[in-house]
Amino acid sequence: MKHLTNLKLKVWRQDGPDVVGKFETHIVESVSDEASFLEMLDQLNERLIGENKDAIVFDHDCREGICGTCSLMINGRAHGPQRATTTCQLHMRTFSSGDEIVIEPWRAAAFPIIKDLMVDRSSFDRIVESGGFITALTGGAPDANLIPVPKPVSDAAMDSAACIGCGACVAACPNGAANLFTGAKIAHLNVLPQGQAERFKRAEAMVNAMDEQFGSCTNHGECSAACPKEISLDVIALMNSDFRKSKSKNRKQLSRG
Amino acid sequence: MHRLAQVSVDIIDQMVAQGVPFAREYGGMLDNRSFGGAQVSRTFYARGQTGQQLLLGAYQQLSRQIGLGGVRLFNRTELVDVVVVDGRCSGIVVRDLLTGEITSHAAHAVVMATGGYGNVFYLSTNAMNCNVTAAWRAHRRGAMFANPCYTQIHPTCIPQSDESQSKLTLMSESLRNDGRIWVPKNADDTRPADQIPEGERDYYLERLYPSYGNLAPRDISSRAAKRLVDKGHGVGPLKNGVNLDFSAAIDRLGRDVVQERYGNLFQMYERIAGEDPYSTPMRIYPATHYTMGGLWVDYELATTIPGLYAAGEANFSDHGANRLGASALMQGLADGYFVLPYTIGNELAPMLNKNIPTTDHPAFVQAETEARERFNAYLNVSGTRSPDWFHRELGKIIWDYCGMERTQQGLEKALSELPALYSEFKKDLRVTGTGESVNQTLEKAGRVDDFFQLGMLMCRDALDREESCGAHFRSEYQTGDGEALRDDKNFCHVSAYNWTGDPMAAELNKEKLEFETAHLATRSYK
Ligand SMILES: Cc1cc2nc3c(=O)[nH]c(=O)nc-3n(C[C@H](O)[C@H](O)[C@H](O)COP(=O)(O)OP(=O)(O)OC[C@H]3O[C@@H](n4cnc5c(N)ncnc54)[C@H](O)[C@@H]3O)c2cc1C
Ligand code: SF4
Ligand code: FES
16 A cells, blocks of 8 residues: 655535635645545545534545446546546546645536535436336336347447436536436437337437536537446437437327337 | 245336346346355346446336426435324424425325445445434334344455545455355465465365355355454455455356456456456455344334334345345335335325324424434534544444454443443534535534444344344354354344433343244255
């Protein structure tokens, strides 16, 4: 185990949604390279409490890249420098002694800041509420093996279902668009046989809910590069194609396949 | 158990219908694999993230109801008390985590699905926000808390790397399907794993439990690892882990197959440990993972407060003294989808058209006042130590004396140290900030307070149970070859506790266990 010394942190502090925020500088004199990035912040918070100051507020829960709660812009990059890695999985060994590290919350109009580094991502929930499900009332579901799902299809659904709803794609996008998230949610259900009945209705409703809250996609591709689950840009293509079809005149025919 | 087995059949069907992408074989049928404590492949899975996918499936169904206006969701809101009027659960008191505001909700019935209490150990595989507050506050209002000392230690977690560690990461048990567990035979062997010849490796699970081998149940595998590490055979910089080696599987199946099965777990390991498990064995060590104890419930999942129900890990049902792999999700889904919808109606039907107490009832007003005072009190101690500091100290005591192996002496020590530390907590706590906006330090203080009280009950329960059974291992009660020794004559019962006002002096009720169809036996994993 090695130690990193003399890190200069510039951390965004903001008391509430409607107050002006500012950067605060903290020196971390020593931290183990085995510590995770959030553990480094824990240690800083312990020190702040020791100095009778308010701890820095940030979102986190599972701390293993599964829940999508953690959300930090680190040196201008959503979830920091490491590819396919959430903030909570990022370890200090990725940094070096003496580094300056700028820590900000997700910056996007659709994710208002709650306090310090914590943002409100309920705009994502509203997209899912508009259609990100299969209508399957409890009870009476047919035997799961009655509808065979080809392995490549279930694998493709799983690739999209891996999205953890963290919002890095939106934070990384110059337009604050949510196309990668919405595309992932649509692609997960729209490729499965079980999702066909509501396929086009789903695409239409979710894209509309997205457009009401988020910016427009201009194909920068920053989203996929920032995504900790490496969701592919293909999901956006699938979403767009299903959305277009949902608008076509003979949409009633579409659900017949 | 019988009911769980029956309804579990419907769970996969229901989840697949909802779009959960369970793994399929090439023919399109569902695939399955084996898990700890089972010798046959019977577990359905969604890559290495079954729990996450089931959660997303349930979340999508909930979202649908929210979209339809049938359900209202209160995000970032914490239950801080339960309100009982005339012996019935009449609602809850909550704290808005964004504004600190304390308000109430009146209800005909309340369901708690608030998870387990593994974080009492400070380090566990559970999410950081997992806590016992909801269940504990219900307990304090009259709900019995059962078998608190039954806590499961999971054998395959990444070992702690330093003091600052905030949580431990589970490496899915499914890895034990293809990974072989070993330590160097020579405790002083410091060579890298790949330079230690076969003959100098101790594949101890295969040696001790030939029929289950690397898939021996969790408690057995955990204790075996602890013994070898305690004897100095541990691997890694702190010598606090054992090897989980995939080289044989990679030779047999090829790297591609191994990657397909465990790719995301390998990647997760590499992120945390900074080592590549395709070329170096993983290092693993046991960690707290699941709590079998919880709120006592009857067959209808009702607690001892009429109108209050507990589902999932928050209740004590179904798993006895130890839980087998994959059954937590099964139980949670069964409780929520197939049990409660049928049983809660029995409670609700007679209440049709009857008035229930509203939130201006004195019991609500009083509970709200108490909650406000409680949170103000944390802010006003103005001591010197943070809630996290106390949590870490508490966790050390519980882990050392009420963890994988327990002794009378150790538990008595814990029961003398805990009240002392708890009174320190009340005198020397420091919470900075205010109670009127997001304050995670304050939230933590409330949770640590409840963990202290629970910790005392856990140790008392572990001391009282003078036998070893399942995950509860008392060193005094073991067979000649180190296996758990049960005492069915004196301890074949559930220990359910009533709150008396003093966590050190809870009232014990014994519920006799009766076995009608399957009879009590000792399972051998050899
Ligand atoms: C890393 C890991 C891997 C696992 N893998 C498996 C597996 O492969 N198979 C398996 O069967 N089981 C597995 N388990 C166990 C299983 O996931 C859990 O037992 C299960 O998720 C518990 O579900 P639950 O709904 O009862 O509680 P939880 O999922 O813990 O949910 C409780 C919820 O209540 C909230 N809450 C808590 N207190 C309050 C309060 N006071 N007010 C408001 N909200 C509150 C919490 O924030 C949380 O959202 C695993 C567990 C972990 C930690
Ligand atoms: S698509 Fe990727 S970046 Fe966007 S929310 Fe999902 S996991 Fe996060
Ligand atoms: S805390 Fe759950 S993904 Fe980072």
